[in-house]
Each structure stands twice: as C-alpha cells, then as structure tokens.
Amino acid sequence: MKRNHLCPRSTARARTRGAPREERAGFTLIEVIVVIIILGVLAAVIAPRVLQRVGQSKKAVAEAGAASLAMAVRLFIADHGRPEVGATIEILWERPGGVPEAQWEPYVENADKLIDPWGARYILKIPGDKNPYDFDVVSLGGDGKPGGAGEDADIVKP
Numbered sequence: 001m002k003r004n005h006l007c008p009r010s011t012a013r014a015r016t017r018g019a020p021r022e023e024r025a026g027f028t029l030i031e032v033i034v035v036i037i038i039l040g041v042l043a044a045v046i047a048p049r050v051l052q053r054v055g056q057s058k059k060a061v062a063e064a065g066a067a068s069l070a071m072a073v074r075l076f077i078a079d080h081g082r083p084e085v086g087a088t089i090e091i092l093w094e095r096p097g098g099v100p101e102a103q104w105e106p107y108v109e110n111a112d113k114l115i116d117p118w119g120a121r122y123i124l125k126i127p128g129d130k131n132p133y134d135f136d137v138v139s140l141g142g143d144g145k146p147g148g149a150g151e152d153a154d155i156v157k158p
Contacts, residue, residue, distance in 0.1 A: 055142065055151035058117040062139045065113070066157035069122055070137045072107040082126075089114050089124040089137070116155075120144050131158030 027035075072092050076083070080099070083091050092107040093114060108114065114121055116139040128136030136156050143152040 058142070059151060059153075059155065061117045062141075062155045063157070065116060066122060066137045066139055066155050069108070069113070069124075070135075070157040073124065073135060073137065076107050083124070083135075085126050087124060087126055089122045091124070116140075118142050118144065128156075128158055130156050134158060 069089060069092065073083075076091060080096060093111050095101060095104040095106075116122055118139075118141070120140060123138040123140070125136040125138060128134055130136050136158050138157075139155040140146060141148050141152040141154055145152070146154060148154065
C-alpha cells in the first residue's frame with residue numbers, strides 16, 4: 001500500500017517524528033500571575049462581605065445571649081428576691097450564701113453562658129441604665145468599651 005503524503009494525519013506524524021520535543025508540563029509564569037491576580041481580586045471583593053457577616057452574627061448571638069440571661073435573672077429574682085446593687089452576672093452560676101447546696105440549681109447551663117461572643121463577661125447593672133427600676137444585662141460589643149457603633153455597639157437587654 002502506498003502512503004499518501006497529502007493526508008493531514010500522515011503529515012502531522014511526519015512532522016513530529018523527527019522534531020525535538022520542547023513542550024514541558026506545567027504553567028507558564030504569565031499563567032501563574034494571571035491566576036494570582038484573579039484570586040486577589042476575588043479575595044478583595046469577598047473578604048469584606050464575609051467579615052461583615054461574621055460581625056453581624058456575633059451581634060445577633062450577643063443579643064440572644066443577653067435576652068436569655070435577662071430571663072434567667074428574672075427567674076433568680078422570683079426565687080431569691082432582687083439582687084443587691086453591684087451584684088454581678090455570676091449570681092446566675094454561683095450559689096448564694098444561705099442557700100443549701102442540695103437546694104441550689106444554677107440558672108445557666110455552664111459558666112460559658114455568661115461570656116459574650118467577643119470573650120467578655122456580660123454585665124449585670126442594678127439599677128439598669130435603660131430600665132432604672134429594674135436591671136440591665138449588657139454586652140459592651142466587639143471593642144469591649146461603652147458606646148460604639150456597628151459591631152462595637154453596646155447590647156442592652158432589660
């Protein structure tokens with residue numbers, strides 16, 4: 001059988017047989033730089049939104065935690081009367097003097113419930129700033145200082 005040298009298949013084979021192979025597996029420097037730039041742009045666009053959502057979720061968790069602790073303080077008041085001025089949020093976890101150990105049950109599952117999402121203890125204010133005739137449960141927000149805005153805003157539940 002006679003070979004047809006005009007057939008594209010046979011000419012392609014003939015071209016690659018004797019030619020030295022210079023192709024290498026991998027990416028060129030330009031391709032790597034383009035990928036890095038694309039990843040950088042994506043990170044710059046997405047990261048602020050993700051961080052904003054984390055801040056919003058911490059604030060929501062702190063609000064729920066303060067509300068839960070306010071309810072626990074109300075239960076404490078129903079059982080033991082109004083706490084003294086200056087009492088701390090630990091009254092929900094520590095047994096008050098004069099109450100036998102057999103009769104004491106804490107008002108929170110564990111001491112970690114007394115800590116806000118930023119790692120600081122909730123504050124019990126008697127009398128409260130928002131509720132001067134009763135009490136406030138306060139989280140000082142992300143900055144741990146009174147006042148602030150956004151994630152740093154105080155969370156107060158009467």
